[in-house]
Amino acid sequence: MSSPSVYIKTYGCQMNKLDSALVTSALRAAGFGLTDNAKEADVVLINTCSVRDHAEQRVLSHLGHLKHLKKTRPGLMVGVIGCMAQRLGEKLFQHEAVDLVCGPAQIPQIPQLLADALQEKKKTLAIKQKIRQTKKPEDQNLALEQFESAYGIEDRQLPGQAYVRVMHGCNRFCSYCVVPYVRGPEVCRPPAAIIEQIRKLADAGVKQVTLLGQTVNSYKYTAGEKTYCLADLLATASNIAGIEWLKFVTSYPAEEFLDEILQATADSPKVCHYLHMPAQSGSDKILRAMSRHYTAAQYLELLDKARAIVPDIAVAGDFIVGFPGETEEYFQATIDLTRKAKYKNCFIFKYSPRPGTRADKKLQDNIPAEVKKRRNIELLAVQERISDELSRDFLGRQVKVLVEGLSKKAHLNLDQSSSERQLVGRTAEDWIVVFNGPISLAGQFAKVKITKTSPLTLFG
Numbered sequence: 153m154s155s156p157s158v159y160i161k162t163y164g165c166q167m168n169k170l171d172s173a174l175v176t177s178a179l180r181a182a183g184f185g186l187t188d189n190a191k192e193a194d195v196v197l198i199n200t201c202s203v204r205d206h207a208e209q210r211v212l213s214h215l216g217h218l219k220h221l222k223k224t225r226p227g228l229m230v231g232v233i234g235c236m237a238q239r240l241g242e243k244l245f246q247h248e249a250v251d252l253v254c255g256p257a258q259i260p261q262i263p264q265l266l267a268d269a270l271q272e273k274k275k276t277l278a279i280k281q282k283i284r285q286t287k288k289p290e291d292q293n294l295a296l297e298q299f300e301s302a303y304g305i306e307d308r309q310l311p312g313q314a315y316v317r318v319m320h321g322c323n324r325f326c327s328y329c330v331v332p333y334v335r336g337p338e339v340c341r342p343p344a345a346i347i348e349q350i351r352k353l354a355d356a357g358v359k360q361v362t363l364l365g366q367t368v369n370s371y372k373y374t375a376g377e378k379t380y381c382l383a384d385l386l387a388t389a390s391n392i393a394g395i396e397w398l399k400f401v402t403s404y405p406a407e408e409f410l411d412e413i414l415q416a417t418a419d420s421p422k423v424c425h426y427l428h429m430p431a432q433s434g435s436d437k438i439l440r441a442m443s444r445h446y447t448a449a450q451y452l453e454l455l456d457k458a459r460a461i462v463p464d465i466a467v468a469g470d471f472i473v474g475f476p477g478e479t480e481e482y483f484q485a486t487i488d489l490t491r492k493a494k495y496k497n498c499f500i501f502k503y504s505p506r507p508g509t510r511a512d513k514k515l516q517d518n519i520p521a522e523v524k525k526r527r528n529i530e531l532l533a534v535q536e537r538i539s540d541e542l543s544r545d546f547l548g549r550q551v552k553v554l555v556e557g558l559s560k561k562a563h564l565n566l567d568q569s570s571s572e573r574q575l576v577g578r579t580a581e582d583w584i585v586v587f588n589g590p591i592s593l594a595g596q597f598a599k600v601k602i603t604k605t606s607p608l609t610l611f612g
């Protein structure tokens with residue numbers, strides 16, 4: 153029999169994209185085939201997200217399609233991996249399409265689990281029974297560390313770019329958030345392993361590395377006498393030849409290490425002037441109910457400080473609207489904060505109660521769906537005006553862009569006689585730039601003159 157081929161579908165955040173890339177590499181190394189075409193796959197793996205109910209519903213509907221597909225392809229194996237696998241565990245087998253359930257901490261076992269499951273044709277469950285055990289988290293994560301160091305070099309999703317995880321999990325327990333329950337406690341990777349990985353990526357032609365952590369600015373690793381923070385990683389990685397841009401996401405609005413990180417950003421020409429630092433709300437009452445340990449004023453002070461050290465830093469944020477108890481007055485405070493913060497862009501989410509979180513247990517989801525929707529639209533409109541103003545500043549200017557590839561609309565303006573296509577890339581400050589050029593530019597830097605702007609996109 154030829155080697156079984158695997159199709160991986162990824163939902164959710166950059167962490168999940170990275171996990172899928174790691175799994176792809178590991179499966180390839182273990183002799184599996186990988187395919188982009190779900191129809192020809194022997195195995196479909198769905199890497200899932202639990203952060204909002206909507207993300208889980210999309211996965212369930214995908215599983216519905218696979219159930220039908222299995223009627224014509226009884227040998228097809230379906231695996232649910234990632235956050236939803238950890239959250240729901242065995243319950244996922246109630247869905248008859250599901251053969252394999254594997255949590256984020258068990259992804260190093262996937263090649264073996266799949267090989268066994270294919271041979272024995274049995275349902276397979278691999279999740280952490282207790283997500284927060286008493287054992288030292290470093291010891292629990294040895295397998296993950298070995299896995300992470302070994303793979304993830306050749307299966308990047310965008311040419312010339314790679315994600316590198318600096319830490320697993322989260323210790324913050326914001327009251328609405330499921331992440332600490334599904335991804336476990338914070339564990340920082342050893343700096344030597346991270347730097348070695350970036351070096352290998354640079355050797356393989358990677359130009360931009362994005363360091364990933366749920367609260368990336370709290371990265372901290374003690375080895376012997378010295379404690380390393382994210383600023384140390386940024387400074388050391390800046391010395392690696394071939395790496396031209398370094399980004400890091402997501403920052404938690406806390407004092408700890410932020411000064412050092414911003415100083416490292418100002419000092420190194422390679423660290424991009426981009427800060428993704430979610431506020432979640434502009435109301436101190438809601439922030440307290442969310443267990444976010446800062447006030448709106450403190451948040452704005454952090455932004456002032458960031459802009460004092462790195463004057464042109466672009467800031468992105470996240471907000472949750474319709475959190476339990478969010479009155480019109482509290483929502484207005486969020487609008488006020490958004491105006492003052494002058495974000496480049498914001499991600500706005502409607503509150504979605506997550507089973508097991510403190511907000512879900514203690515607070516009633518008492519903001520009606522239509523109010524959440526209206527607030528979402530209203531806040532987006534406020535941000536759109538700010539983004540529009542900021543983007544207009546780019547008119548007539550030339551920007552440096554790392555090209556990702558064809559734009560989403562490239563197929564619409566296909567001119568067969570031209571070798572140029574509509575491409576998309578991003579600037580160091582994470583602005584999206586759409587322009588025409590040869591596809592050979594994918595993974596390369598390009599200079600683009602901006603001729604038109606919209607709130608979220610620069611055109612050149």
Ligand code: 5AD
Pocket residue numbers: 203204328329330430432470471472501502503504505506
């Ligand atoms: N409901 C809505 N949005 C959420 N987020 C996290 N948990 C929830 C939830 N229960 C949002 C936060 C976070 C982003 C990744 O997702 O804004 O920053």
Ligand code: SF4
Pocket residue numbers: 322323324325326329330331332366367404
């Ligand atoms: Fe979730 Fe808060 Fe941790 Fe972010 S910092 S992953 S919102 S618990």
